[in-house]
Amino acid sequence: xxxxxxxxxxxxxxxxxxxxxxxxxxxxxxxxxxxxxxxxxxxxxxxxxxxxxxxxxxxxxxxxxxxxxxxxxxxxxxxxxxxxxxxxxxxxxxxxxxxxxxxxxxxxxxxxxxxxxxxxxxxxxxxxxxxxxxxxxxxxxxxxxxxxxxxxxxxxxxxxxxxxxxxxxxxxxxxxxxxxxxxxxxxxxxxxxxxxxxxxxxxxxxxxxxxxxxxxxxxxxxxxxxxxxxxxxxxxxxxxxxxxxxxxxxxxxxxxxxxxxxxxxxxxxxxxxxxxxxxxxxxxxxxxxxxxxxxxxxxxxxxxxxxxxxxxxxxxxxxxxxxxxxxxxxxxxxxxxxxxxxxxxxxxxxxxxxxxxxxxxxxxxxxxxxxxxxxxxxxxxxxxxxxxxxxxxxxxxxxxxxxxxxxxx
Amino acid sequence: xxxxxxxxxxxxxxxxxxxxxxxxxxxxxxxxxxxxxxxxxxxxxxxxxxxxxxxxxxxxxxxxxxxxxxxxxxxxxxxxxxxxxxxxxxxxxxxxxxxxxxxxxxxxxxxxxxxxxxxxxxxxxxxxxxxxxxxxxxxxxxxxxxxxxxxxxxxxxxxxxxxxxxxxxxxxxxxxxxxxxxxxxxxxxxxxxxxxxxxxxxxxxxxxxxxxxxxxxxxxxxxxxxxxxx
Numbered sequence: 184x185x186x187x188x189x190x191x192x193x194x195x196x197x198x199x200x201x202x203x204x205x206x207x208x209x210x211x212x213x214x215x216x217x218x219x220x221x222x223x224x225x226x227x228x229x230x231x232x233x234x235x236x237x238x239x240x241x242x243x244x245x246x247x248x249x250x251x252x253x254x255x256x257x258x259x260x261x262x263x264x265x266x267x268x269x270x271x272x273x274x275x276x277x278x279x280x281x282x283x284x285x286x287x288x289x290x291x292x293x294x295x296x297x298x299x300x301x302x303x304x305x306x307x308x309x310x311x312x313x314x315x316x317x318x319x320x321x322x323x324x325x326x327x328x329x330x331x332x333x334x335x336x337x338x339x340x341x342x343x344x345x346x347x348x349x350x351x352x353x354x355x356x357x358x359x360x361x362x363x364x365x366x367x368x369x370x371x372x373x374x375x376x377x378x379x380x381x382x383x384x385x386x387x388x389x390x391x392x393x394x395x396x397x398x399x400x401x402x403x404x405x406x407x408x409x410x411x412x413x414x415x416x417x418x419x420x421x422x423x424x425x426x427x428x429x430x431x432x433x434x435x436x437x438x439x440x441x442x443x444x445x446x447x448x449x450x451x452x453x454x455x456x457x458x459x460x461x462x463x464x465x466x467x468x469x470x471x472x473x474x475x476x477x478x479x480x481x482x483x484x485x486x487x488x489x490x491x492x493x494x495x496x497x498x499x500x501x502x503x504x505x506x507x508x509x510x511x512x513x514x515x516x517x518x519x520x521x522x523x524x525x526x527x528x529x530x531x532x533x534x535x536x537x538x539x540x541x542x543x544x545x546x547x548x549x550x551x552x553x554x555x556x557x558x559x560x561x562x563x564x565x566x567x568x569x570x571x572x573x574x575x576x577x578x579x580x581x582x583x584x585x586x587x588x589x590x591x592x
Numbered sequence: 593x594x595x596x597x598x599x600x601x602x603x604x605x606x607x608x609x610x611x612x613x614x615x616x617x618x619x620x621x622x623x624x625x626x627x628x629x630x631x632x633x634x635x636x637x638x639x640x641x642x643x644x645x646x647x648x649x650x651x652x653x654x655x656x657x658x659x660x661x662x663x664x665x666x667x668x669x670x671x672x673x674x675x676x677x678x679x680x681x682x683x684x685x686x687x688x689x690x691x692x693x694x695x696x697x698x699x700x701x702x703x704x705x706x707x708x709x710x711x712x713x714x715x716x717x718x719x720x721x722x723x724x725x726x727x728x729x730x731x732x733x734x735x736x737x738x739x740x741x742x743x744x745x746x747x748x749x750x751x752x753x754x755x756x757x758x759x760x761x762x763x764x765x766x767x768x769x770x771x772x773x774x775x776x777x778x779x780x781x782x783x784x785x786x787x788x789x790x791x792x793x794x795x796x797x798x799x800x801x802x803x804x805x806x807x808x809x810x811x812x813x814x815x816x817x818x819x820x821x822x
Contacts, residue, residue, distance in 0.1 A: 489681055
């Protein structure tokens, strides 16, 4: 303990022997730490936004459907609506909301144009809590019940079809006998989405109406279930999977939309790579600072060795100096990063590159997302790598010959 | 009991292509409680011998014992431990750690030894008084004169009461009055605590206090003079 206190005292005082050099190094660490945390928060925010948007489009956190539905998402692969044990599980505390849907490929025609879309028959009251569409109706109104005969479509699709609110369109699909099933709908609501592909790709109608159109009785394409946190769906998934049984396929969102799922994993890897790259740039300055500090103190180190201080204590002193330097820089860098991110939590307008962002599936407003785990990871990586980077000059100092060091001019 | 025994110590240095003999078959025995001066002109081998005895430099050949324990075969860590607990050093120059105060410099060895803080403070306060630096304990080396710095170094060397003190030109930067005070302090420690002193010097004022003066030339012991000190 005595030794540690002494090493700490020596390291701290030596750190401030050359104020200017120490302050420059601290400034470099502050900038490095700030950029690590700030950029990570921006990237996390972007990915979170993409994932949240992706989930809100339709998948929910867990989904149940026919085992063949993913390969062939047609009306041929439907399942029975939830009942018994599954219905009980859907009422559990882990489930925030759930809804059934009939979802088939279809063609929509106006008097001007025809487009391929996904027709989604929904339970409007339940759907409201799960997907984006209810909250994004900007013209007209959302569907009111599964029997609602209206149709809600996206703004971009309205433009493509050159139609409008109150106008009629024809939606055409195939029923279970592979016969053409079509029906006229009046557009009752127009929604806007952050991403154009959603506005162009989906049309929403009452579930019962779609079931009648396709002649499937009360059968459905999928049950979408929403939990409380998309990052932690394992428990929810397991309980729903157990309740749903073997006749259906139950999947978490990251398997349903593997692009979104892999995005999170890629992001985690990218954050580590980014932090390590920033650190590598920093480490040159750090090692240089320590080498200079050791070089200036050769005689002093020789004296301490001559007096009986062990080489290990000398090594500890130099490493402690490095760690202190890093801690000071990191603390200031963390505070600076948090102070920068907090005021930007309401979003950063990047509409100047909005189209590019949209191509990546992100919106034109970035919401920085600061996670404790990212802060901890950035700090830990810097401290651990900094420790190893400082070992080389520290090792060299500990290997000095006392007499040659003392007499060094 | 012998405090220091050296047998056939040899050490050769290389300065470029020139070979310099530091120690040439030196045989030496110093009893416990001895007060010995090593006297030689510059390059005579006194500092080399002092460093070899202190485990700071290894001889090319020969054997060294300190208090009966052979030290020329010890590893770096064992030598560091031996220096820490059994030897007090006073070097010719650059004796102090600049970032520590006088008191902290004095306490340095005790701190490495693991002496408790209150005990360290008690001993450092007493020794500061003894070397005439009372009230200067909080000064850093840069705020002290050369003489004051050397006294701090001496205080550090003797504060943990080592069995052997090795001093290399300890009075080199001191005025005659301070040098005299310092030597009297050495004598007192030698007489009252039985501390063995080996001092490399060519200062006649220092040699006056020695019970024994070993004269060296070109790395050899050329004369071993035993004295009756007044």
